[in-house]
Amino acid sequence: xxxxxxxxxxxxxxxxxxxxxxxxxxxxxxxxxxxxxxxxxxxxxxxxxxxxxxxxxxxxxxxxxxxxxxxxxxxxxxxxxxxxxxxxxxxxxxxxxxxxxxxxxxxxxxxxxxxxxxxxxxxxxxxxxxxxxxxxxxxxxxxxxxxxxxxxxxxxxxxxxxxxxxxxxxxxxxxxxxxxxxxxxxxxxxxxxxxxxxxxxxx
Amino acid sequence: xxxxxxxxxxxxxxxxxxxxxxxxxxxxxxxxxxxxxxxxxxxxxxxxxxxxxxxxxxxxxxxxxxxxxxxxxxxxxxxxxxxxxxxxxxxxxxxxxxxx
Numbered sequence: 001x002x003x004x005x006x007x008x009x010x011x012x013x014x015x016x017x018x019x020x021x022x023x024x025x026x027x028x029x030x031x032x033x034x035x036x037x038x039x040x041x042x043x044x045x046x047x048x049x050x051x052x053x054x055x056x057x058x059x060x061x062x063x064x065x066x067x068x069x070x071x072x073x074x075x076x077x078x079x080x081x082x083x084x085x086x087x088x089x090x091x092x093x094x095x096x097x098x099x100x101x102x103x104x105x106x107x108x109x110x111x112x113x114x115x116x117x118x119x120x121x122x123x124x125x126x127x128x129x130x131x132x133x134x135x136x137x138x139x140x141x142x143x144x145x146x147x148x149x150x151x152x153x154x155x156x157x158x159x160x161x162x163x164x165x166x167x168x169x170x171x172x173x174x175x176x177x178x179x180x181x182x183x184x185x186x187x188x189x190x191x192x193x194x195x196x197x198x199x200x201x202x203x
Numbered sequence: 204x205x206x207x208x209x210x211x212x213x214x215x216x217x218x219x220x221x222x223x224x225x226x227x228x229x230x231x232x233x234x235x236x237x238x239x240x241x242x243x244x245x246x247x248x249x250x251x252x253x254x255x256x257x258x259x260x261x262x263x264x265x266x267x268x269x270x271x272x273x274x275x276x277x278x279x280x281x282x283x284x285x286x287x288x289x290x291x292x293x294x295x296x297x298x299x300x301x302x303x
Contacts (some may be wrong), residue, residue, distance in 0.1 A: 051279060055276075121274075149275065162272045
């Protein structure tokens, strides 16, 4: 988020207005550094479970029940749907289509208020989904570009990870090893024996 | 019928060789300054992205969109029951919001 008046400065999180924080915490508390961060922490803890549910749906839409899918999309709409971010538009006094003398913008757009603490992030996700679903070929993203996230295949882990170019099923190498140990113990033992043989010193 | 304004032909100003040389020198100096400013802006942007990438524990990632996804995954994986989530992850979350 770049400031219009000084483009090299970014917004600090405390400069932004989150409607959910304001409705649940007194202005006096939010005005202090500690109060603001405590309010953010409480809110993020509260939204965490629903956020994970939404992310699970994005990572594997068919794995969830109809009820879970509905909950996920409600959460997406509530925090990232239309009106989740309110903008202030200032007309440009120096319009110039070429951009040589002025700026080729009708107005300057500045975010003024967010519906919730997660609105910036969930609006980003909603925008990526739109770009995946759009027909405009220039805007279209592949599924991996739009939503590059997966859930670890090891059920006991359930961690989310960002996909890489190569196929990825596990969040880490240790999870991959544990999965092999859990699902194919004999094959894993044979593999380990063969691995150790490779390191044995020749007599 | 012409609908666009006819452009006046460009006429080179009559300058003495000394004046011309001075103008060329000035233009080169300004070009060099402009390049320095652009390079400094780019290096500042790269340094800021690098800092954020390190805090999101993806130091090799240069793509800002993917860095946001790293931040999203980290928030989703945070143990909110035991961790004091925001003080511990506040810097990471601020970087995530800044990018998003």
